[in-house]
Amino acid sequence: MGKKLCVPKDGVGDAKFQKNLDWSRGRGIDCGQIQSGVICVEPAIVRYRATFAMGSYHRRKGEIDSASDFSNTAQTTTKDPSEGKCKHV
Numbered sequence: 001m002g003k004k005l006c007v008p009k010d011g012v013g014d015a016k017f018q019k020n021l022d023w024s025r026g027r028g029i030d031c032g033q034i035q036s037g038v039i040c041v042e043p044a045i046v047r048y049r050a051t052f053a054m055g056s057y058h059r060r061k062g063e064i065d066s067a068s069d070f071s072n073t074a075q076t077t078t079k080d081p082s083e084g085k086c087k088h089v
Contacts, residue, residue, distance in 0.1 A: 006058035
């Protein structure tokens, strides 16, 4: 099995992703890499920024499935969701 990645579920609204982003920041996730002006978060869509934060939290917790739930707004996958120059790390 490949590396487990935390990705957002389809159909989830921005308000829920913003809560996930804020919650992750409150748990010590460094979001400096996703500040405005960075190529992978422009346009500044909250879903992209939350994906980074959720993925970082998931990795910090050892990639366990329960660390990728985020109130049923995210899920784990082994399929790399990277696009272009933006790599899911």
